[in-house]
Amino acid sequence: MPEPRIHGREFVRTFFTTPTAEQGVDDSAKKLRKAIQLRGMQAPDVWVPDNEDATAPNMRDEGAENIAEVVADDGAGFPGEIHPRVVWHRDDPSTRYKGLQHMLEIADPEKGAVDDIDGFVIPEVGDIDDWKKADEFITIVENEYGLEEGSLKMSVIIESGQAELAMGELRDEMGKPTNNLERLFLLVDGEVDYTKDMRAITPTGGLPEWKELRHNTSRGASAAGLISVDGPFDDIRDVEGYKDRITANAAMGMLGIWSLTPGQVEVANKTPLPPQEGYWTVEADGRTVELDDEGDAQVYNGERIDLEKEGETYELEVGGDELVLDEDELREELVDLTAYVPSMDDIVDSMEEFESAKEAGKGAIAMSRSATVRIDGVEIDIQSDRMWDEATYQAMMTPVKLFKDVYSNRPDQHDALAEMYGEGVVERALDVGL
Known part of the structure; x- marks a missing residue:
């Protein structure tokens, strides 16, 4: 059996990524500075300064510096959690070492950001031993700076068949004295790289739906006491398609989704909640x-x-x-x-x-x-x-629990929730099930 959940949040609706450094502009951290000012329904539950795929390889060292600077300046006021994504690869020790260097840069107490950093997102993980390596690196960061072991969460992106199979081993591995895998927080699908890893082909060149992957990730998260999140929905103009994907995911217990724009964040923050009118x-x-x-x-x-x-x-x-x-x-x-x-x-x-x-x-x-x-x-x-x-009754409690979790963790959304439902309904929803 896994250890009891050690993180406060039970639900994450939105996982929003932002490039950490851009070349050829006056301020390479401009997009980070803009994203960290998001509030209300446009602010994600989890913000991911993305120092991997969203940032060019030659800008990632500067990107790590930018994360530390921007979070030190404005992280205390950000209403969601902050989880930078660093580089990692199951088959490349030099990439894993670079990820460790970036985590050490971001979490250095002298930089002033670590108090507002909730954890790190690790991409391209492989089998369960690779997950343990990532956990050990985060433990090294904590010990280097005198932080409590397990205080930094770890989220992983499922981008390979190895990682998909590893989810089935979490119940046996979490809680062993030889690791700190209890720090795990989110299991996030990365369908693009997963498609590449699976050597899948479609007639149009588009992505398969990978319903089985989404189901397996939701099941793996449920079994291990974690939270599942779907991958990016690239057609940012297709709002109805995005809503349909969120609704289909919710039916299999995956209430979170990757968001690429503040507009997608707002849609994904609202769609899993019960509607305003029946x-x-x-x-x-x-x-x-x-x-x-x-x-x-x-x-x-x-x-x-x-x-x-x-x-x-x-x-x-x-x-x-x-x-x-x-x-x-x-x-x-x-x-x-x-x-x-x-x-x-x-x-x-x-x-x-x-x-x-x-x-x-x-x-x-x-x-x-x-x-x-x-x-x-x-x-x-x-x-x-x-x-x-x-x-x-217990099944219908899930959307109410989601609402209560949002209300507890996102005070910046209280006004929006009251506007959606009315103060009276909000108060009654908070009272049922007590």
Whole structure:
């Protein structure tokens, strides 16, 4: 069994990288100085001054100096955690040694930054022995400067088959007296280098989705008491695609994602949280479509579903499938096709109702939600019922725990959360589950 979690955060939504030094400009640390001033929803949970891929090799020594200088000047005011990424490679001792030198530069107490450095991000790790080398190097840094062992966190980027397999060994290795792997914090997917390592080919040259890698990283993090984070979403203009990726990840327990711009940070900070308003969806020929709330009805205005009433029967067409149904059969079909996405207020209402039922000695209660659905002018009333027991309650506690974790660790986002949900809902959300 791994040692209990030693880090305070249970969730990380955003992992934002910034180049540490740029050549040919008056101030090579300009982007670092701008990023460290981010606040509110544009500020990430974890900021990563990136002294590896985002910074040219001939600028990395200066990049390490820039990190120390910028964090010393403004790190105390940054609302998230600060985890510089240093160079590392499982097959190259000279690269690992350079990473150690950069960590020593950044963490030197005389530079004034180490009090605001939360840990380091180690890329290109290999098998579990390589993870132990990185841990040992960070232990060396701590001992060099009189820091408490384990006080600097270590996050790794899963960019190889070796690293993916190593996640399965963490439960056996963490907590042994021969290492300080309890310092591990984030497991971050790096799909680009992983694709290269796997020698994968796609017809377009684009990246495979690597759903299995994301699942394995989420599972590895859960088993070892860590936090999983997805890799970069390169199409920064595709906001809806980014949201869809975050939503798909959340369904497998991976609530964090790499962010490349402050705009992506804002999207990734908000998307895993319950929505401000609840809404109905319908499965329309393989696509989940949000219904339009027109007050008296939830309306489908697309072209993938057709509904006509012929006398006492209804003709429902979804994609190429046609069904002739009576009213009760249509109602059952629409109940199967539709779903309700609860708001934070809805979730808190349900949890409070279940808590009251438990106090009254009930082990399970039915929660109902009804709506009028309108398709092609034809209306039908539906009602969905869900049985709530203790297991349901605990599952629904996850988004509330996420909210509480954000509220506790990100005071700079309190105003934004109050604006999203209202002060009353925020207070009630903080109270449920106590």
